[in-house]
Amino acid sequence: MKINTDKLLMIPGPTMVPAEVLNAMALPIIGHRTAEFGELLVDTTEKMKKVFQTKNDTYIITGSGTAAMDMAILNVIDKGDKVLNIVNGNFGERFAKITLAHKGESIKLENEWGDIAEPEAVKELLDKHDDIKAVTVVHNETSTGVKNPIEEIGKIVKDYDALYIVDTVSSLGGDYVDVDKFNIDICVTGSQKCLAAPPGLSAITVSEKAWEVIEKTEKKSLYLDLREYKKRYDEKKQTPYTPAVSLIYALNVALDLVLEEGLENRFKRHEKLARATRAGLEAMGIELFAKERARSVTVTSAYLPEGVEDKEFRGLLSKKYNVVIAGGQAHLSGKIFRIGHMGTAKEVHILATLGAIEMALKDLGVKVEGSGVEAAKEILME
Ligand code: PLP
Structure with missing residues (x-):
């Protein structure tokens, strides 16, 4: 064809990928259980952390942005747990669908599509329900071309027990995101947007506060269980399952270009x-x-x-x-x-x-x- x-x-997204990033994928495959791959994984993860502006644990996942969104929710909720899903577009709605898929209770904060999510309304709902486990928001609503005030919302959520989950799939590397400063507990992104790498990889950051919740949450997935990623990375600098080695070659070069600029x-x-x-x-x-x-x-x-x-x-x-x-x-x-x-x-x-x-x-x-x-x-x- x-x-x-x-x-x-x-x-x-996906966006145009520079030739040097594409060329990186032509390298021969190396074994994913070798020390050399471990070095590549650590190097790529450390660069990813710089772009996220975080000291939190960060993992590169073989799977698109939605896999990381799924991971963000399924690792922190049990059946019936409440999640405040801020919705002002298709991807905000996706977080609500994921919450329901994992048998959580989605409390939707609906905002007009085309306008921002109002931080004050988030506070009202957190005051109304004292058992909200997590708040989800999409930084850059790709479906509507809207940028949500994630820093302001983060200032509110940090005073509550709820975890703050942010999707930066179409903003990270293009718009200002500072995971640690914005108090983001779990931040997800994709390879194929502002990072200008090919589609197929995502990344996720996990704060201490999030780990405390994850440790107490029932295991719901084998492939997307964060504890598996932590264990393999901490012990062996590996991923639990076979990663898309060629895409990681590409992401590594793409991140170099981001940091060089x-x-x-x-x-x-x-x-x-x-x-x-x-x-x-x-x-x-x-x-x-x-x-x-x-x-x-x-x-x-x-x-x-x-x-x-x-x-x-x-x-x-x-x-x-x-x-x-x-x-x-x-x-x-x-x-x-x-x-x-x-x-x-x-x-x-x-x-x-x-x-x-x-x-x-x-x-x-x-x-x-x-x-x-x-x-x-x-x-x-x-
Ligand atoms: N979140 C946002 C803001 C997106 O723009 C997209 C994709 O367009 C996704 C999540 C889903 O990512 P993927 O299509 O890589 O699964």
Whole structure:
């Protein structure tokens, strides 16, 4: 089968992967029970800890972001335990589904999709139910292009017994995350977004407070039991089961690139690209979906212009102009589109995407007043 890889991938993950990261996967496989693999695992884990900004135990998991989300919940709850799931998008909802899958009681704090989760409402619920075992929140709601105030929520949760579980799948390495400063007990991420590694790996951090709970929780999974990962890592610097060795080669190089650029520089780059993307869309008369106070720096969501059909628009963008963007999820399908500007995204990618959007809309007969490229250029040249 011939796959067309000659397109600009501007979806909110998986993202484009640099050649040196891809090349790392061509190395021959080494045994995962060797000292050499142990060194690779420790080196990759230590780099991952730097990106998470944590001293907490950290594990690299062979399995996508959802595996780490599953792991975060199943290791800390028993049947009937209450979990406060903050929901303002598809991935917040996923944590609620995982809670139910493990027979927990999900107390959902529903917020408008497109706006932030309100920290005060979290406090009210924690005061109302004194037996909440954990609070889950998604830092960057990829489904809506919203960034939640995880630092503020962390300040609230730390005064309660509940564990603070945060999904940073589409923000870590692109937006400011400091696991220790934000009091995050369990933080999960994926390889394929801001870290610009291939999909297939995830990572999870575990605080002392979380370990105390985990030790008392009934074992519910063999593959995803955190105690197994801790034991193997502490005793042998290994993973309990065969890891995706080639993906770990790749993640190691991807993390080198992240740390070489520097976290601060990366946050600034993502923030600037986000502003340029928003300005470009607005200049073309396209309405942004996320509320101003809630906008993500790694993904921009916007309403499809009046009369524009999602499949036709994105199909044209991909087939004629070779730019791939994403559509909406759940009830937002057919209503919004999403542009990912994370990982290795640069100025030229934003300009190309905005230019292609303008051409595709014109092809579809939409009257595009201003120039998105011009508006974005102003910001990109700052
Ligand atoms: N959480 C967020 C915020 C995501 O964006 C995604 C994937 O898009 C996931 C979790 C799930 O990750 P995966 O698809 O790697 O299982």
